[in-house]
Amino acid sequence: MGSTTPPGESPAADPLTRFQSIAQDVLDSAEHSCGVEVLETNLERALELLRRNPDRQSQFEAELVALIDSMREGVVELVSFVMHELRWPAVEEAISRRISAPLRDVSHLRLYEAMLEAFSDSWRDRDLYARFEAEGRQEP
Template identity: 60%
Template sequence: MQVVQGVLATAEETCGAEELESGLERALAILQGNPELRGQFENHMIALVDSPREGVVEIVSFLMHVLRWEAVRGAVEERIRYPRGDVSNLRLHEAMLDSFSDSWRDRDLFTRFSGA
């Protein structure tokens, strides 16, 4: 989760997904390399879903486009059905949910998915 915190810090300091991608790749490798910790990682991702911080949409979207964890998807869908707090976060949740699709519209923001 230190890698995720690093990505969030980078997002606060920079503009654009390209600066985040190397940290996102590291986070993905850690998540994939430690399947026994998936429950803890899922809980952390779900906690991020409720955070309006800069970079959260990119983190959740990038990681879940690959991992497609149903617990995280369910949490995002719940936030869309039953918005909590600031309803302007609805658009952020919709963007996160879109990343679970093969036709994710923001995939080209990341080299991994753009075919470049």
């Protein structure tokens, strides 16, 4: 009788609603902690939810872009983590547009650049996360 839905998530909830809840967990944790270790469990949950619902990609992309525009604590980590794996062009383009024509606060430019770097195999922050650190050790 085991459930495949992680604790704290309603199996009946719409995938977008579940993603929003996970994203909020990431943002709340980031607000009250230092370091990505505290965030990684929820980052993994977010990634797995996005992978399990490819039919909702356009909705998830819109949600990620809205998060990028909010620039709250934890957004860079969430977007970077999931996009390093998924590399959705619409999210990459949205970030690139914000770099080439910053809409608001120019001080966010470095944060946009950090998120864009995650789309590369050579993302320099990848070793901050257990998922990618283990992969890095396996490379020759």
